[in-house]
Amino acid sequence: MSVKTYSLNEIISYARSHSKYYADLYKDIPENASLEELPFIDQDDFWEHCDQDGGSVATRPQTDGQIFKSGGTTGDPKYSLYTAEEWQTLCECSGAVLTKGGLTNGTKIANLFYAGGLYASFLYTYSMLYFSPAKTIMYNLAGNVSIEEMVTTILKHQINCLAGLPSILTKMVSYINDNKLTGFAVDTVYFAGETLYQDQRDRISEAFGRDIEFRSIFYASNDGGPIGYFTKDCGFNEHRAMSDLCKMELVDPDTGEVIREMNRPGVIYITSLFKTLIPLIRYPAGDMGEYVEPEGAADRKFRILGRSGVAARAGYVTLYPQDVGDILNMCDIEYYAYQIIVTHNIRDQFVFKIAVPKADEKNTEKFLEMLYKERSLVKDAIDDNVLDIPKVEWCQASELEYNERTGKLKVIIDKRK
Numbered sequence: 001m002s003v004k005t006y007s008l009n010e011i012i013s014y015a016r017s018h019s020k021y022y023a024d025l026y027k028d029i030p031e032n033a034s035l036e037e038l039p040f041i042d043q044d045d046f047w048e049h050c051d052q053d054g055g056s057v058a059t060r061p062q063t064d065g066q067i068f069k070s071g072g073t074t075g076d077p078k079y080s081l082y083t084a085e086e087w088q089t090l091c092e093c094s095g096a097v098l099t100k101g102g103l104t105n106g107t108k109i110a111n112l113f114y115a116g117g118l119y120a121s122f123l124y125t126y127s128m129l130y131f132s133p134a135k136t137i138m139y140n141l142a143g144n145v146s147i148e149e150m151v152t153t154i155l156k157h158q159i160n161c162l163a164g165l166p167s168i169l170t171k172m173v174s175y176i177n178d179n180k181l182t183g184f185a186v187d188t189v190y191f192a193g194e195t196l197y198q199d200q201r202d203r204i205s206e207a208f209g210r211d212i213e214f215r216s217i218f219y220a221s222n223d224g225g226p227i228g229y230f231t232k233d234c235g236f237n238e239h240r241a242m243s244d245l246c247k248m249e250l251v252d253p254d255t256g257e258v259i260r261e262m263n264r265p266g267v268i269y270i271t272s273l274f275k276t277l278i279p280l281i282r283y284p285a286g287d288m289g290e291y292v293e294p295e296g297a298a299d300r301k302f303r304i305l306g307r308s309g310v311a312a313r314a315g316y317v318t319l320y321p322q323d324v325g326d327i328l329n330m331c332d333i334e335y336y337a338y339q340i341i342v343t344h345n346i347r348d349q350f351v352f353k354i355a356v357p358k359a360d361e362k363n364t365e366k367f368l369e370m371l372y373k374e375r376s377l378v379k380d381a382i383d384d385n386v387l388d389i390p391k392v393e394w395c396q397a398s399e400l401e402y403n404e405r406t407g408k409l410k411v412i413i414d415k416r417k
Contacts, residue, residue, distance in 0.1 A: 003089040015279035018059035032370040049300040069118035095131030101230040102133040112164030115142035163190035167409040173207040174397040190217035200224035240299040247271040314348035315386035349388040
């Protein structure tokens with residue numbers, strides 16, 4: 001493979017010698033300092049110094065390669081710069097491990113990730129499949145086309161493998177069920193960008209009429225590239241560390257201690273071993289994780305535990321997305337997806353917008369009763385006059401709110417001014 005990676009010492013030395021941002025960050029740190037002696041990057045500070053041309057973080061002007069833009073859910077999109085050599089390395093190394101997750105020759109695979117708009121996932125998926133040892137038949141539909149066109153093409157060509165965001169797959173299942181479609185050949189689904197929960201997997205299998213094999217296509221970030229890859233022995237939300245391209249650390253969020261033992265949650269930080277134009281050294285990936293293999297294991301397996309610090313908070317109550325999914329399952333309410341909306345009118349209020357096959361207002365009482373039972377703090381806050389009684393809105397999957405650029409479901413929406 002025509003790939004180029006570097007040692008930790010080479011990356012650190014190059015960054016502090018060629019990037020003003022890193023030179024300032026490390027000015028009081030000895031030249032021979034180890035990785036663990038270096039400070040963690042503050043993400044807000046990093047992006048204040050890294051503009052669309054790389055700003056003071058860049059080690060040199062960009063003369064070739066790729067530029068991508070994040071989803072910009074905060075209204076302030078971030079630009080990720082890759083040289084041609086870095087992009088080649090990323091794609092070749094990613095493609096090389098796809099067969100470890102079960103990809104085989106002759107697979108007919110629909111690429112349903114979003115294309116255009118400086119978005120990375122479609123091109124990344126196309127490129128890693130191109131470089132994979134398993135030679136597949138690619139149907140480059142993209143997530144931008146209508147659900148009707150996706151489903152029609154998948155049926156007509158008897159495509160057996162889909163690759164896309166869980167939010168796209170959810171919309172597809174809703175469309176298939178609404179139109180009572182059958183005759184699919186789909187037996188494998190690749191996903192990325194969001195967690196695909198077990199209940200969602202069950203509904204996808206039901207829609208396609210068989211047990212589907214679910215695989216993460218990769219655990220990667222727009223700014224840092226590949227972090228973990230999927231193998232056949234990976235369980236739910238598990239990946240193996242992409243050790244050739246990325247040094248991953250798990251860090252205790254309270255003490256800052258680097259975690260080495262198994263089954264201890266920590267914030268995921270990454271150091272890229274192939275990016276020199278925009279170096280990433282001890283950069284927060286934005287997720288929590290835990291090791292599920294002992295220290296020393298090759299490409300040590302870890303489990304993603306969800307976004308770090310991401311939850312809906314109203315009054316003094318914090319709700320995590322999985323809390324809502326758990327309650328829906330306890331109530332035996334069939335659903336496609338949901339989002340938590342926080343509003344304010346004198347008091348804060350949770351609004352639960354839930355996409356279901358068939359609305360039943362009786363489920364509102366059932367849902368709220370279980371919510372108060374399982375998350376008693378919600379009822380306490382209502383009794384304390386801190387929260388208004390939550391609203392529950394039953395809807396179709398198409399009526400949920402999605403990120404206009406990425407197509408990802410907005411699981412948490414804060415509408416307070």
